[in-house]
Amino acid sequence: MLRRVGDSAQEEWVVGGDFNAILNDSEKEGGRRGVRGQMYEFKDVMDELALVDIKPDSGWFTWVNNRDEGSLIKERLDRFLTSVSVVENYPFIATKVVRQTQSDHDAIILDLWGRKPKDYPNDNRLSFKFDVCWAKDEDVKKVIERAWNRDGTNYGDKIERVRSALGPWQCKKYGKMKGEIRKLQKQIELIIDSDSREESGKMLKETRRRLDFLYAREESYWAQRSRSRWLREGDRNTRFFHPKASGRLKRIILRS
Incomplete structure (x- = not known):
């Protein structure tokens, strides 16, 4: 299939996904050794079409069989190949x-x-939004109660105090959540790349379960800011919501 595409490609091209094949022994851990003939054939096709394997900056193995103890197998089956001119x-x-x-x-x-390097705009006005993903959070109730019950009876002042108190709290809360997500992602990396397979399967399942919970909270966070009402539940769409929210921010700045 790669040869057919390569024969018709008249310009730069990229192909990526699950190749269900490895290039060398470093791309597999556990189970039987990779079949040499298949590795050599994969390499020959890449050389023939002048394709470059783009090594990932983070992560290595992309498939794990999720078995426990000594039955755990890890392989790098998913990758991107590009023509030399792309690089x-x-x-x-x-x-x-x-x-x-x-x-x-x-x-x-x-x-x-x-x-x-990339620069991202930051507008403090976004810090005053209340998040539905924290609606059941006991800490936010305490923050609101302290701000609301301070001296003064003017409702406008009370609301402004609540907004001012929630802003830094929300930023801190979201930053903490992002930090835990990065920590869990790193932990999964270490488990998958670990030489020991005795407890790896169980630890991997528990870590992925916690990460899935935080992914759902992050999705809710950006879903509210994007105001995309057509999507309620489904796949992980954080990368869709983030640009939508950023687009709204740019329009607000232009109008102010």
Whole structure:
């Protein structure tokens, strides 16, 4: 299939996904050794079509069989291959593995500008939004109660105090959640890349369960800011919601 596509491609091209094949022994851990003939065939096709394997900046193994103890197998089956000219024209090209919680295959992302420093706008007015994902949070009730019951009876002043108190609290809360997400993602990396497979399967399931819970909270966080009412429950769409929310922010700034 790659040869047929390569024969018809007249310009730069990228192919990515689950190849169900490995290139060398470093891309598999556990189970039987990879079949040499299949590895050599994969390499020959890449050399013939002048394709480059973009190594991920984060993560390595992309498939885990989720078995316990000594039966755990890890392989790098998912990847991006590009023509040499793509790498030459996009020096900041990068890929990374995004750990999943509901699948034995992890997602991979290709970013043509992934290694280029980026600046993100920050508007403090977004800090005053209340989040539905914290509606059952006991801490937020205490923050509101302290701000509301301070001296003064003017309702306008009370509301403004609540807004002012919630702003830094929400930023801190979201930052803490993002920090835990990064920590769990790193923990999954360490478990998958670990040489020991005795307790890896159980730890992997528990860590992915907690990460799935935080992904749901983060999705709710950005869903509210995007005001996308057509989507209620479903796939992880944080990367869709974030640009939508950022777009609203830009329009607010232009009108002010």
